[in-house]
Amino acid sequence: MTNRKSVYVTRAIPVETIEELRAHFDVEVNNDDRALSRAELQERLRGRDAAITLLTDTVDGEVLDAAGPQLRIVANYAVGFNNFDVAAATRRGVVLTNTPGVLDDATATHTMTLLLATARRIAEADTFVRQGCWQGWAPMTFVGLDVDRRTLGIAGLGRIGRNVAKKAHAFDMNIIYSDVRPDRAFEAAFGARHVDKDTLLREADFLTLHVPLLPETHHYIGAAELRAMKTTAVLINASRGPVVDEVALVEALRSGEIWGAGLDVFEDEPKLAPGLAELRNVVIVPHIASATPATRIAMGRIAAGNIIKVLNGRAPETCVNPDVLRKTA
Numbered sequence: 437m438t439n440r441k442s443v444y445v446t447r448a449i450p451v452e453t454i455e456e457l458r459a460h461f462d463v464e465v466n467n468d469d470r471a472l473s474r475a476e477l478q479e480r481l482r483g484r485d486a487a488i489t490l491l492t493d494t495v496d497g498e499v500l501d502a503a504g505p506q507l508r509i510v511a512n513y514a515v516g517f518n519n520f521d522v523a524a525a526t527r528r529g530v531v532l533t534n535t536p537g538v539l540d541d542a543t544a545t546h547t548m549t550l551l552l553a554t555a556r557r558i559a560e561a562d563t564f565v566r567q568g569c570w571q572g573w574a575p576m577t578f579v580g581l582d583v584d585r586r587t588l589g590i591a592g593l594g595r596i597g598r599n600v601a602k603k604a605h606a607f608d609m610n611i612i613y614s615d616v617r618p619d620r621a622f623e624a625a626f627g628a629r630h631v632d633k634d635t636l637l638r639e640a641d642f643l644t645l646h647v648p649l650l651p652e653t654h655h656y657i658g659a660a661e662l663r664a665m666k667t668t669a670v671l672i673n674a675s676r677g678p679v680v681d682e683v684a685l686v687e688a689l690r691s692g693e694i695w696g697a698g699l700d701v702f703e704d705e706p707k708l709a710p711g712l713a714e715l716r717n718v719v720i721v722p723h724i725a726s727a728t729p730a731t732r733i734a735m736g737r738i739a740a741g742n743i744i745k746v747l748n749g750r751a752p753e754t755c756v757n758p759d760v761l762r763k764t765a
């Protein structure tokens with residue numbers, strides 16, 4: 437028998453994180469390389485004091501009740517936390533945390549990778565060569581889009597949106613952005629312009645999405661928004677899939693309403709909207725924006741650090757429901 441507190445980790449994450457937790461607590465990890473079902477999640481969390489969860493784990497009132505009243509903290513291994521029912525956790529006194537900041541560079545670099553790969557048709561050209569179709573250099577083959585000095589529209593100028601702007605600055609891109617909170621210092625530093633959503637859609641050559649998934653940002657880009665964009669425009673999404681109406685996007689890509697898209701995230705992962713995978717003018721990758729070793733270790737360090745703090749009666753570093761701290765103080 438042990439008096440050590442019990443922590444559950446819903447999927448294998450870097451070993452450094454697990455070791456850090458094991459120095460303090462009893463730790464059990466789901467080592468099956470798949471997301472847990474809802475029933476499994478409820479069953480595995482029963483009696484735990486803390487959990488590390490992923491964006492594929494829906495943590496709502498029912499799941500929290502199944503875990504039991506001793507549960508103190510759920511630490512998401514992600515910056516986005518749309519898988520949490522924040523109000524339900526706050527009502528039950530459960531601390532929720534995320535991993536902001538440490539994945540900005542990786543996610544912004546990945547965003548630029550998608551933007552460049554889409555503009556220069558890299559995935560399509562790679563397939564062309566591998567399939568033995570290449571007959572030699574030709575002046576009109578795989579002509580893509582210019583990126584340098586084009587207009588980059590950023591929806592959601594938070595940590596990641598700002599970091600994308602920094603990287604796009606190296607391409608002399610003209611930056612416009614839309615956010616519920618304009619940032620005048622950023623505008624001065626980057627020569628950027630805060631615009632309303634209509635202007636963002638109308639003027640962007642490349643539109644990149646970095647808003648969190650909220651009720652207000654669900655289908656932030658739908659059929660009407662795609663119609664408002666330039667026919668030469670590219671849409672990049674490395675935020676959350678449901679920010680874009682994927683069925684409408686397939687139609688817009690098919691009909692030439694926009695030129696192309698680069699997607700890291702999808703509405704119903706791992707499924708794709710019908711027809712998306714058949715389109716040549718879209719670059720599709722499997723939600724890998726933060727997938728670098730240093731980033732994944734840093735995300736684990738924050739999650740483990742938050743659990744160690746909370747289970748020792750201290751405040752976590754990155755709480756998404758700070759009301760709960762006041763309530764339990």
Ligand SMILES: NC(=O)c1ccc[n+]([C@@H]2O[C@H](COP(=O)([O-])OP(=O)(O)OC[C@H]3O[C@@H](n4cnc5c(N)ncnc54)[C@H](O)[C@@H]3O)[C@@H](O)[C@H]2O)c1
Nearest residue numbers: 516543592593594595596615616646647648674675725726
């Ligand atoms: N693809 C991935 O693997 C991956 C990796 C990291 C983050 N993300 C996603 O990126 C999102 C952004 O991360 P972040 O750390 O930059 O978050 P953040 O909170 O720093 O930035 C979000 C910005 O969006 C703005 N915003 C909110 N609602 C808005 C609206 N309706 N219209 C315009 N702007 C609005 C906020 O004011 C804020 O400036 C996360 O919520 C997450 O879902 C995805």
